[in-house]
Amino acid sequence: MTGETQTRTAIVLGAGMVGISCAIHLRKRGWDVTLVEKTKPGAETSYGNAGVLSRGSVLPVSYPGMVFDVPKILMGKTNAVRFDLSGLARAFTWAPSFLMNGTKARNRKISDGLSALVAHCVQEHEILMEEAGAASHLAKRGWIKVYRSEASFQKTAFEREMLDKHGVRYAVLEPEDLAKLEPNLEPIYVKGLHILDTASVDDPGALCAAYADLFKALGGRIEIGAAKSIGETGDSATVQLEDGRPLSAENIVVAMGPWSANLLKTAGVSLPAFEERGYHRHYRAEGNAVLNRPINDVDGAFVIAPMAAGIRLTCGVEIAAFDQPKTPRQLEAVLPKAREAFPLGDTTEDEPWLGRRPSLPDSLPAIGKAPCHDRIWTCFGHHHIGLTTGPISGRLLAEMMSGEKPIIDPKPYDPARFR
Structure with missing residues (x-):
């Protein structure tokens, strides 16, 4: 010292x-x-997240064109974001600035700051894991974003541009590539984006x-x-x-x-500042099914991730009052879609976990x-x-x-x- x-x-x-x-x-x-x-x-x-050490998180949460999705969000027509009326009043303090950052010009500028942080994420964790005797929690297999339609994948063009700009390695996967990497994933996806420099942990808590x-x-x-x-x-x-x-x-x-x-x-x-609420729950994998790395189903608005406690299913963002009681409707809505993708069995927990993420515009x-x-x-x-x-x-x-x-x-x- x-x-x-x-x-x-x-x-x-x-x-x-x-x-x-x-x-x-x-x-x-x-x-x-x-x-x-x-x-x-x-x-x-x-404690509650997908366990991803995400080298590829170089873009802000507000994306180009998000402002046009606001009516759909407010009407509850997407599982990616659920807006509860209890959070409406506070939204006026941050939402305008948040949406203003959802342009390509602002995304490009913000990505410089995000990239500077995430560029060090895996190696800084590895140093602490070694010192803490916790290296067994780490897997360096990347993570995969998957898409159910070609049109959905084509929307990643700007994301891939930013990954290229910041030197983040990735591979575009065809169905046969996905099948080799994740043989127990159902063949319902037309494309995948494998972020290669990303790692994951099996028990964040x-x-x-x-x-x-x-x-x-x-x-x-x-x-x-x-x-x-x-x-x-x-x-x-x-x-x-x-x-x-x-x-x-x-x-x-x-x-x-x-x-x-x-x-x-x-x-x-x-x-x-504002809070993004989110839920997760663990499930058993049926039979001998194995998930090798976290999978983000972009169209289904969920992530499944292999954890020590089972397969962790996480859903989208809920905007609600800080202490609003649990309303895990998003998690319930994505569960059938997750079972379309992977053989999830019964849950291993009595109820879903609720957490809050701290965000700035x-x-x-x-x-x-x-x-x-x-x-x-x-x-x-x-x-x-x-x-x-x-x-x-x-x-x-x-x-x-x-x-x-x-x-x-x-x-x-x-x-x-x-x-």
Whole structure:
């Protein structure tokens, strides 16, 4: 470990993939770090996803022409996005800016910032996995997007242009190629797009737990508690926990995923964040069927991924009030389509899992000093790629806080860009 004569102190709020990564990288630089989580590491957003370390996520969530799909979304005619009326009022605070980013010109610019992060995603994870003794969770077989019609595949032209621009390797698959790679996938697809540089993990929650153990082995502390408010005065920053306990350090990092924006408001920081809700559920594979890598059925609006707990089925985005009760209609709607594609048997769980993804209108995270603050830092807003980019984001923030030359240009992620 390296560090200055006087130990610097930090409190990292949030022990999902991003927060744990921030804490590890600060600890590696000699910081005295307390990691605060309301439940246990990796139990919230980072637990539920397709397990993909996606080198190919170089495009924002808002795509060219998305504005024309809004009526279809609002009328509930797509499983890719479900809009609940409970989320309608808040949508006006972020939706216009979000849709404005859905042009090819804006996508091209945003893709530079996304590519800089995801270019490091697999190798940064591999470093931490080796140190944490968690390399057995990793598979380096890429992942495949599949298409049920030629017209659907042709819509990927712009995506492939951006993959080419950023040097992401991929292969276009014909039905016979798909059959060789995934022999138990039903022959219902006319094309596939194999993102070759992507990896995957078989238990995101367990991986987070392993990284949390690594943080403790490096000398870090984990405190269980929910943050109620934050602030800074002079040479210190303070967190007030809901149980009444105060915690203080020289710096605070807010890495609480979808809970970050509301906490930042207690320090007078307003960022146009929103939450994308999503569901998953595990199923048994019938017979001796095997799935070798995550498969994204673009037309069916679902992903099936091989996990330690079974085949994980994930569905599209639900926009609803933060605490709206579970309404897993999207998951129920895509299950028959998923069974058309792969022999899914009975579920292994009593009910679906619900999680929330933290997003910002330009699909870039907020990494850096909070506006108008010197001791409050942010690292959140990674939408669907928090698992993918947690380690590189944590490294970038730790380098910035430590006064080191950052591994990538941090400007695209500056939280002040929304002022």
